[in-house]
Amino acid sequence: MSSDQTMRDLMANLPVPEFDATPWAPPPPLAEATVAIVTSAGLHRVDQDPFAGRGDHSYRMFDREDRGLVLGHWSSNFDRSAFVLDHNVVYPIDRLEELAADGIIGSVAPRHVAFAGNQPDTVAEVRLDTGPAAAAELRADGVDVAILTPV
């Protein structure tokens, strides 16, 4: 069995938070939307604090122009080579810039967000504290669509 299948099988029955309802934010037309990337890869700039090993529910925001980000997620169970080759495979910022230049999306958000995906099963702090805080910062930047990328 492949390593990825082993991980998928391990995670299939992971306890997850239960949500009674699915919230629904109607997006604007894509050609008018301001799009942000939100990743759980634990990305951060070199000059930002790294993420702690486990249960770190903080987030980092970085600018649209920032490159050379560090892949700060601690897990040893996913491929880390692709990000070294091409950050877009986790953080498709250059693709968003191209889509904006082509007029397919309205604009690229001025700032983007990373959390670290290795969270306690309830994800309580992210749901109640840091998640809403990051969302408020994105809203203040005019973001109305987000693409979420896990590792």
Place this chain on the structure above:
Amino acid sequence: MCALAHVLEAAGIATVVLASMRPVAERMNAPRVLYCEFPLGRPLGVPDDAGFQRGVLTAAFELLNAPSGPVLVDYPEVVEADETPLACALPPRFDPDVAASVDEARGLRAAYDRSVVRRGTTEVGRSIDADGVAGALAELERLIAGEHWKEVYGPRLDTLAVSHDLRAYYQEAALELADGPSPGARQAEAWFFEQTEAGKTLAAARDALKDQGAPEGITFYMLPVGR
């Protein structure tokens, strides 16, 4: 990721999750999910392939047209990992007075340095920098030789961070040295653990730590599951 989708959506931001674990996504009822059966660590599928990545984003944005949710759609293309070791030559034995892993790591330094210059960044640095690689391997060799981890490291055991740094150092050097097409997922990992002295040393040190009763929270995550 699906929990964050709920949070963002409640705040007025329309989301699309590029999910990597379908059963988890199914249970979390996130508003819009594109299930991408790609190698873990590659949510856009393929590095250095702008066309493929754009295809994934285009499919994700199409979900924004759904009138109501939750919506979960499978991306039609599957990408598999490749667990055959990367074709990357290792340096010959140079200094017989040091452990083979230390000798090997020193031999890879030039390639690692080229990677740092080219990329402008490195993943090495959680516990040690490149100058600390040889010393970190020498400490792991002491564990294998039978010394207790408290004698080698003192009260604080940070072999989880050391393991990350060693793998990152080797991976960055290997990707600089390897010729040919862009490596598949897990090829650099397979090369490290199956072909390098450092990979074998790390695995043996992990086993030694387990035998010494070191905290499982450290030893379990030092190597990928199954290695």
